[in-house]
Amino acid sequence: MKQFFIFVKKEFAHVLRDKKTLLILFGLPVAQILIFGFALTNEVKKSKIVIVDQAKDPASQAIITKVGVSQYFQIENTVANKRQIEDQFKQGKIKMAVVFPPYFNRDLLHQNKATIQVITDATDPNTANTLTNYFSAIVADYQAELNQTKAMPYRITTEMRMLYNPGLKGAPNFVPGVMALVLMLVCVMMTAISIVKEKETGTMEILLVSPFRPIMVILAKALPYLMLSLVNLCIILLVSVFVLQLPVNGSLLLLFAESTLFIITCLSLGLLISVKTESQQVAMLISLMGMLLPTVMFSGFMFPIENMPMGLQVLSNVIPAKWYYIIVKSIMIKGVGFSAIWKETFILVGITVVLLIISIKNFKIRLA
Amino acid sequence: MEAVVLNNVSKTYGKERKVAVDSVSLTVNKGELFGLIGPDGAGKTSIFRMLTTLLLPDGGTATVDGFDIVKDYKQIRNNVGYMPGKFSLYQDLTIEENINFFATVFGTSVEENYDLIKDIYVQIEPFKNRRAGKLSGGMKQKLALCCALIHKPTVLFLDEPTTGVDPVSRKEFWEMLKRLKQQDITIVVSTPYMDEATLCDRIALIQNGRILQIDTPDKIVQSYPDKLYQIKADRMYDLLKELNVYPKTLSCFTFGEYLHLSLTDESEQAEKELIQHLQNKGFHNIEMGAVTPGIEDCFIQLLKK
Amino acid sequence: MKETVIKTDKLTKRFGDFVATNEISLEVYKGEIFGFLGANGAGKTTAMRMLCGLSIPSSGQATIAGFDVYKQTEHIKKHIGYMSQKFSLYEDLTVLENIRFFGGIYGLSNADIKTKSEALLNELGLQDEAKTLVGSLPLGWKQKLSFSVAILHDPKIVFLDEPTGGVDPVTRRQFWDLIYNAADRGITIFVTTHYMDEAEYCNRISIMVDGRIQALDSPANLKKQFNASSMDEVFFELARGAKRGE
Numbered sequence: 045m046k047q048f049f050i051f052v053k054k055e056f057a058h059v060l061r062d063k064k065t066l067l068i069l070f071g072l073p074v075a076q077i078l079i080f081g082f083a084l085t086n087e088v089k090k091s092k093i094v095i096v097d098q099a100k101d102p103a104s105q106a107i108i109t110k111v112g113v114s115q116y117f118q119i120e121n122t123v124a125n126k127r128q129i130e131d132q133f134k135q136g137k138i139k140m141a142v143v144f145p146p147y148f149n150r151d152l153l154h155q156n157k158a159t160i161q162v163i164t165d166a167t168d169p170n171t172a173n174t175l176t177n178y179f180s181a182i183v184a185d186y187q188a189e190l191n192q193t194k195a196m197p198y199r200i201t202t203e204m205r206m207l208y209n210p211g212l213k214g215a216p217n218f219v220p221g222v223m224a225l226v227l228m229l230v231c232v233m234m235t236a237i238s239i240v241k242e243k244e245t246g247t248m249e250i251l252l253v254s255p256f257r258p259i260m261v262i263l264a265k266a267l268p269y270l271m272l273s274l275v276n277l278c279i280i281l282l283v284s285v286f287v288l289q290l291p292v293n294g295s296l297l298l299l300f301a302e303s304t305l306f307i308i309t310c311l312s313l314g315l316l317i318s319v320k321t322e323s324q325q326v327a328m329l330i331s332l333m334g335m336l337l338p339t340v341m342f343s344g345f346m347f348p349i350e351n352m353p354m355g356l357q358v359l360s361n362v363i364p365a366k367w368y369y370i371i372v373k374s375i376m377i378k379g380v381g382f383s384a385i386w387k388e389t390f391i392l393v394g395i396t397v398v399l400l401i402i403s404i405k406n407f408k409i410r411l412a
Numbered sequence: 413m414e415a416v417v418l419n420n421v422s423k424t425y426g427k428e429r430k431v432a433v434d435s436v437s438l439t440v441n442k443g444e445l446f447g448l449i450g451p452d453g454a455g456k457t458s459i460f461r462m463l464t465t466l467l468l469p470d471g472g473t474a475t476v477d478g479f480d481i482v483k484d485y486k487q488i489r490n491n492v493g494y495m496p497g498k499f500s501l502y503q504d505l506t507i508e509e510n511i512n513f514f515a516t517v518f519g520t521s522v523e524e525n526y527d528l529i530k531d532i533y534v535q536i537e538p539f540k541n542r543r544a545g546k547l548s549g550g551m552k553q554k555l556a557l558c559c560a561l562i563h564k565p566t567v568l569f570l571d572e573p574t575t576g577v578d579p580v581s582r583k584e585f586w587e588m589l590k591r592l593k594q595q596d597i598t599i600v601v602s603t604p605y606m607d608e609a610t611l612c613d614r615i616a617l618i619q620n621g622r623i624l625q626i627d628t629p630d631k632i633v634q635s636y637p638d639k640l641y642q643i644k645a646d647r648m649y650d651l652l653k654e655l656n657v658y659p660k661t662l663s664c665f666t667f668g669e670y671l672h673l674s675l676t677d678e679s680e681q682a683e684k685e686l687i688q689h690l691q692n693k694g695f696h697n698i699e700m701g702a703v704t705p706g707i708e709d710c711f712i713q714l715l716k717k
Numbered sequence: 718m719k720e721t722v723i724k725t726d727k728l729t730k731r732f733g734d735f736v737a738t739n740e741i742s743l744e745v746y747k748g749e750i751f752g753f754l755g756a757n758g759a760g761k762t763t764a765m766r767m768l769c770g771l772s773i774p775s776s777g778q779a780t781i782a783g784f785d786v787y788k789q790t791e792h793i794k795k796h797i798g799y800m801s802q803k804f805s806l807y808e809d810l811t812v813l814e815n816i817r818f819f820g821g822i823y824g825l826s827n828a829d830i831k832t833k834s835e836a837l838l839n840e841l842g843l844q845d846e847a848k849t850l851v852g853s854l855p856l857g858w859k860q861k862l863s864f865s866v867a868i869l870h871d872p873k874i875v876f877l878d879e880p881t882g883g884v885d886p887v888t889r890r891q892f893w894d895l896i897y898n899a900a901d902r903g904i905t906i907f908v909t910t911h912y913m914d915e916a917e918y919c920n921r922i923s924i925m926v927d928g929r930i931q932a933l934d935s936p937a938n939l940k941k942q943f944n945a946s947s948m949d950e951v952f953f954e955l956a957r958g959a960k961r962g963e
Contacts, residue, residue: 046516047516047517047519050512050513050516050517051513051517054502054505054509054513057504057505057509058502058504061504062504245498245500245501245502245503246496246497246498246500247500247501247502249461249464249466249494249496250494250495250496250514250559250560251517252465252466252489253464253465253466253488253489253492253494254489254514254517254518255486255489255490255517255518255519256517256518409485410465410466410467410468411461411466411467450885451856451857451883451884451885451886451888452856452883452884453855453856454885548757548758549757549758550757575882575883576757576802576879576882576911577757577911578755578756578757578911578956579756579911579913579949579952579953579956580756580952580953580956580957580959581756581757583953604882604883604884604885605912606886619885648918649897649901665887665890666890666893666918667914668913668914668917668947668948669917669936669937669948708886711885711886712886712887712890715885715886715887716887
């Protein structure tokens with residue numbers, strides 16, 4: 045037990061004395077949360093648009109005013125003709141252009157039908173989509189006002205409620221994602237590198253030729269990173285609660301328990317990488333390319349899994365981060381209890397057990 | 413009594429079965445300072461790793477302290493001390509932390525075996541709060557030796573402890589080994605430096621995974637088959653070229669400031685003939701005399717076989 | 718009149734308070750084999766880096782192959798070759814590919830590379846191994862090959878940093894044959910080594926202790942000066958007083 049303790053102590057010394065490791069360990073999570081929170085967001089705000097108003101009548105002016113006060117749009121300037129629009133798009137000055145045809149109001153009132161042309165820059169399809177949706181909503185809103193005065197038979201109005209995230213904020217989506225990402229990064233990469241480093245410097249040889257059992261080396265390596273990851277988790281939660289105003293709706297205890305499980309999954313993955321590689325660079329590359337990338341792509345927090353081809357959907361099931369992401373989202377945002385996430389938990393346990401078995405089977409008590 | 417016994421031990425690597433160790437047999441007696449002498453790639457490290465149970469042999473058997481290196485690997489790991497060639501300790505831990513760490517891992521404490529490392533430790537103790545990464549080569553080596561000794565091993569394996577170390581530190585290191593020997597620890601050490609061979613009780617000359625010769629350094633030197641001359645003149649490189657084409661040359665190679673030369677004819681007459689020949693070729697200040705061969709001469713001679 | 722290819726005057730490099738090389742002054746002549754000795758940490762590597770144009774001196778003057786170490790480092794690099802014990806060629810390229818690559822790096826024409834690589838393979842007896850991966854060659858061959866590649870572009874000076882560490886005694890001597898050969902062709906050899914017998918093979922040697930050059934002469938004169946029978950003793954006499962380590 046004394047051996048184990050001094051090993052853990054040594055491991056802490058490695059981490060605490062290396063400024064670069066410390067920075068990765070604690071600087072990175074905070075940086076990621078803040079970057080995702082404030083800079084990278086798929087919410088559309090103040091997009092620059094131009095309006096070509098060939099009608100200049102009460103209806104077009106009313107809609108333009110509505111667009112102008114919307115937080116989503118910022119009217120750049122009004123250009124005189126359609127040809128100038130394309131120049132503006134090409135120069136990347138605007139995201140959307142709206143063209144009101146002549147006699148807009150007259151058509152609307154007398155023919156009961158009028159068209160507005162909306163042109164968007166679809167090089168960024170998501171933004172283009174969002175913008176047209178926002179614009180349609182504004183037009184529909186205007187139409188509703190218009191129709192209030194008249195009695196309309198058979199009217200259906202859709203009343204929408206955005207559950208759990210009424211403000212459609214990005215944070216509830218990405219904070220769980222960043223948690224998965226950071227824990228993955230810290231646990232997988234750090235454990236893998238710290239074990240491989242001992243191989244590289246020859247200290248692993250000494251440890252093997254000692255009474256200290258190899259399995260204890262693994263455990264002693266894992267414990268500090270488990271503890272550091274939990275500290276990390278606290279930091280992420282504190283930042284998201286106090287800086288991003290994102291509360292934890294469910295049980296904090298459950299969240300920590302599930303996170304500990306995910307950390308153990310990651311540790312076993314790191315262990316597996318370390319038994320299979322001989323140099324720190326390779327370990328780092330595999331952790332980054334092989335683990336981080338799938339986490340970003342297949343956990344569902346950047347790209348919706350439901351929209352992927354069947355093959356990729358199946359593949360996403362073996363990505364531990366996917367399940368953890370669902371679990372965290374459920375606990376933090378939906379505030380559900382264990383009964384709602386037992387299935388995901390069970391899958392995560394399964395993945396962990398498999399990883400642990402493979403890596404312990406592959407762990408060599410000799411060099412080759 | 414034997415501390416280490418190897419019986420036709422072989423080791424190959426990879427799919428091509430590249431031979432690293434080729435049926436090596438040798439015994440090291442208890443309390444002996446035994447040297448494995450050979451260049452890089454000769455198989456020294458593979459032998460060390462098999463004896464320290466880090467690698468499994470492909471053929472043959474070996475015991476350390478009477479324990480089988482395959483079956484009884486746990487006992488061996490409890491008893492031996494090992495300093496790998498690339499061993500660099502934990503650079504970010506201090507001297508004291510490194511020693512304490514290894515002592516604890518080996519289930520002992522610094523105090524328990526302090527008498528064993530005392531001589532070496534006092535030399536680095538003034539810097540005990542300095543991190544290992546900031547130590548000089550010589551000090552790192554001393555620290556590594558302390559760490560390998562801290563659990564009072566029965567057999568100490570030192571894989572190329574002096575490689576890349578300057579001559580002064582090398583000499584100091586060998587003096588430390590001699591003192592350790594008096595404490596009844598069997599030491600097996602490998603080195604590519606031939607001049608260190610004479611400091612061992614017995615040595616094995618090794619090349620390409622094979623043992624060329626095993627004996628005491630004296631006996632190996634005595635077994636040198638030919639009469640050896642040292643010769644020098646004012647244009648050394650031309651002299652070497654000339655002697656290499658001289659018909660009666662058996663072997664000739666540079667050796668420090670001299671050339672070492674063996675002739676097919678070992679008579680005094682042949683000696684005079686040669687000097688005459690060289691004078692005719694325009695060499696001046698020729699100096700020639702018999703010389704006792706060293707281990708390096710023997711190694712070169714064995715390699716030429 | 719001997720042509721001077723390396724000339725340093727009070728060349729100094731400081732790292733903070735630490736003076737790694739302290740006012741070293743030396744001259745090395747064309748075609749000379751110059752041994753640069755010193756204990757670990759004496760400042761050899763730092764000095765060598767400055768001479769190769771890899772590190773700017775803190776003070777003092779030096780010209781390498783006629784070029785100034787402060788202003789003309791790019792010219793210096795064109796006219797020197799460098800080889801260290803650690804620097805082996807690309808292990809995953811064949812012998813010939815390595816030769817072509819390094820020939821290309823130094824701007825040799827294709828025709829030049831072709832004739833030179835043939836000559837080189839002949840000299841080393843590696844014709845049959847031209848298409849072998851360097852990684853699978855024995856260490857001794859690798860070292861000989863990397864020396865030959867280092868002088869492929871006929872540099873004025875070649876810097877060798879412990880080129881023969883760990884090599885067997887026969888190969889070590891073959892390596893020195895290559896060195897002598899290159900020196901005969903007028904290439905200046907600047908070499909560090911831990912083998913004291915190799916110090917004897919040099920025309921002149923300098924011994925550095927604690928950042929300073931404590932002795933500089935031919936091996937024979939140094940032995941006379943220190944009243945020693947071998948270079949080993951000379952080295953000991955000087956290095957024993959060293960205060961600092963690596």
